[in-house]
Amino acid sequence: MRILVKFLANIREITDESEIELEIRPGDSIETVMKTLELRYGKGFKEATTGTTTSGIPNVSILVNGRDMDFLKGLKTELQEGDIVVLIPPVAGG
Amino acid sequence: MLGGYAGKILDVNLESGELKDIPLDEAVLRMYLGGKGLGLKLVYNEFRPDMQPFDPDNLLVFATGPATGGKVPTSGRYHVVCSKSPQTGTVGSGNSGGNWGPYLKFAGYDAVLVRGISKEPVYLSIVDGKAELVKAPEIWGMTVHAVTDELTERTGDPKKTSVACIGPAGENLIPFASIMNDKYRTAGRTGLGAVMGSKKLKAIVVSGNKRVEPANPELLKERVADSMKKIRENPVTSPTGGLHTYGTSILVNIINEHGAYPARNFQEAYFPDADEQSGETLVKKYLTGRYGCWGCPIICGRKSDVPDGPFSVRHTEGPEYETIFAFGSNCGIKELDALVKANHLCDELGLDTISMGDTIACAMELVEKGKIPEEKFHGMNLRFGDAGSMIEAIWRTAYRAGFGADLSLGSKKLAEKYGAPELSITVKGMELPAYDPRAIEGMGLNYATANRGGDHVYGYMVSPEILGLPEKLDPYTKEGKPMWTIILQDLTSAINSSVVCLFTSFALGLPEYAGMLAAITGFDLDADKLLKLGERVTNLERLMNNMYGLDRKEDILPRRLTQEPIPTGPSKGHVSHVPEMIDEYYRLRGWIDGKPTAEKLKELGIV
Structure with missing residues (x-):
């Protein structure tokens, strides 16, 4: 099964690519994918996508097909063929 | 005098040429603070329900607040209101950054109230406390950048001088013309530039360096330090944060x-x-x-340059997110260089980019649906995805040239003219910003109920629903949205009366704002009292709109957004459910059918 992972803002600067296709196995979750990405992109990526900022805001929001994982099953959300996963750091505009 | 205020308003009568200093009324400040609140109160004092947008007594008020030009971070802002907008028929309202607000205060005034119509083009000069109306037919017709350079040079010291002006669009009474200051900063919405143009007032030049003292400097220092720490630590607003690095786009x-x-x-x-x-x-x-407004640690503005190609433009600023959407995706155009160019043209001509882009998009759909005969275009090829024709449409609109005369109507009247009113995506006649409310329920409720029409910064529900600030709400649900919308709308009314930048609200909350404002003014303010003040401002604006005839019939979204499901993408199948939220919104507001009750107005001290 293949999924598409997109990187936005400063996370893109760490990965140096805007999106990648990933091969996953049935039953794989967001958590599994994040571990795969940490291995691929290293410590900087892990720091940028785990925990919270000093002001208590999560370092990353994760969408699956446009839905924030917090309204799905969080990191345990299982992924399907063709899913689009988007990693968003805490940014805003107006 | 109270801390934070210069202490007087300049009352300008363009018909008689008389200039008067009016002392600030402390009782009014305690209720409305400054900025938007003060401007609305001044308009309300002389309110006339049969007012027309280009009547001489349509008042145009430029107002700073107690925070403007002080130690508070992002205090480089001011607010503009007018009695009646030519675009929406409501009270007009806009907010801008840059240097103009602080320099007005440093020149000796908290606000400028403009009335009447001049016989010939003039500009108002306020230099070191001395105000003067200057006849200037030679600057009528100049673009924003040209007139800004000209008047800055005439005035002298550019380090303490700022120019707010209109471009050709304002002179030509385009109903979505903006007021520009410092070349690229904009009080963009509701056609305030057209009202200024109708008065034959090309510009207001302010110059000064007299600072205003706060009531309690030591306490203010402490509270500003606390707020600065929060802004610097916040990933959105910090000096290396998202806004600074990437801008609003x-x-x-x-x-x-x-x-x-x-x-x-x-x-x-x-x-x-x-x-x-x-x-x-x-x-x-x-x-x-990057560009930062006066006193701003965030510095979110973009300096940009397209060195070559068909859309080349040198040493400009922007574009912001809203502009990119309006001329970009909404017109089916992907080329970013064309969007930089479109933004630059609007800044030079003095046009609101959201309304301009959306009106072109509406025209493109009218073309797509076969509603406009081809001969109307005189060779223009206006269709989705055509960047060249989009650019051409902008200058044609500002000068009402050819089909530009139709575009200058704005999308509501344009779509009506060609028999397809359902293709105008507007609320109260103002074009919608860059968030589809079918995918963000609370934002839809905010659009529908905003006093000045389709307005994202009336109550920025995107913050909790998409960005998760200050807490994460599900954008697809209705529950709790009326309450959140009301809180954010009233918070914004308070921020616009202070006046500070709305972007600070990503890092700060009511306690921080109230704490700093109390130290500046000496008023007894806390979070609850400040929110109540914001509610008063929102309700006063609503009351005047009601007196113009507005009620629940105008608190609606375009049919497309409640009836036509999103056809593709992550939110496929969704429609907005504003009609199911509006009664709860009114109930929580203390309104009946879009109108504040007598009890609510009494509770707020408005009547």
């Missing part, structure tokens, strides 16, 4: 990936080419530097 990809980025006149809510016009791409291809 960082939202392009985020909103698109949520399936809420309107495209092709809101026919769609996902734009496959969005990344080509994103904040990330702008940084990579065209960014040359």
Whole structure:
């Protein structure tokens, strides 16, 4: 099964690519994918996508097909063929 | 005098040429603070329900607040209101950054109230406390940048001088003309530039360096330090944060990936080419530097340059997220260099980019649906995705040239003229910003109820519903949204009366704002009292709109957004449920059918 992972803002600067296709196995979750990405992109990526900022805001929001994982099953959300996963750091505009 | 205020308003009668100093009324300040609140109160004092937008007694008020030009971070802002907007028929309202607000205060005034119509073009000069009306037919017709350079040079010291002006669009009474200051900063919405143009007032030049003292400097220092720490630690507002690094256009990809980025006149809510016009791409291809308004630690403005190609433009600023959407995805255009150019043209001509872009998008759909005969265009090829014709449409609108005369009507009257009113994506006649409310329920309720029409910064529900600030709300649900919308609308009314930048609200809350304002003014303010003040401002604006005849019939979204499901992308199948939320909103507001009750007005001390 293949999924598409997109990187936005400063996370893109760490990965140096805007999106990648990933091969996953049935039953794989967001958590599994994040571990795969940490291995691929290293410590900087892990720091940028785990925990919270000093002001208590999560370092990353994760969408699956446009839905924030917090309204799905969080990191345990299982992924399907063709899913689009988007990693968003805490940014805003107006 | 109270801390934070210069102490007087300049009352300008353009008909008689009389200039009067009016002392500030402390009782009014305690209720309305300054900025938007003060401006609305001044308009309300002389309110006439049969007012027309270009009547001489349509008042135009430029107002700073107690925070403007002080130690508070992002205090470089001011607010403009007018009695009646030529675009919406409501009270007009806009807010801008740059240097103009602080320099007005440093020149000796908290606000300028303009009345009457001049017989010939003039500009108002306020230099070191001395105000003067200057006849200047020779500057009528100048673009924003040219007149700014000219008047800055005439006035002298550019380090303490700022120019707010209109461009040709304001002179030509285009109903969505803006007031520009410092060349690129804009009180963009509701056609305030057309009201200024109707008065034959080309510009207001302010110059001064007399600072205003706060009531309690030591306490203010302490509270400002606390707020600065929060701004610096926040990932959105910090000096290396998202706003500084990428600007507001960082939202392009985020909103698109949520399936809420309107495209092709809101026919769609996902734009496959969005990344080509994103904040990330702008940084990579065209960014040359960053711009910060007076006293701002965030510095979110873009300096940009397109060195060559058909859309080349040198040493400009922007574009912001809203502009990228309006001329980009909403017109089906992906080329970012064309959007930089479109933004520059609007800044020079003095046009609101959201209304201009959306009106072009509406025209493009009218063309697509075969509603406009081809001969109307005189050779223009206005269709989705055509960047060249989009650019041409902008200058044609400002000068009402050819089909530009139709575009200058704005999308509501344009769509009505060609027999398809349902294709105008407006609320109260004002074009909608860059968030599809079918995918963000609370934002839809905010659009529908905003006093000045389709307005994202009336109560920025995107913050909790998409960005998760101050807490994360599900954008697809209705529950709790009326309450949140009301809180954010009233908070924004308070911020616009202070006046500070709304972007601080990503890092600060009511306690921080109230604490700093209390130290500046000496008023007894806390979080609850400040929110109540904001509620008073929102209700006063609503009361005047009610007196113009507005009620629940105008608190609605365009039919497309409640009836036509999003056809593609992550939010496919969604429609807005505003009609199911509006009664709860009114109930919580203490309104009946869109009107504050007598009890509510009495409780707020408005009547």
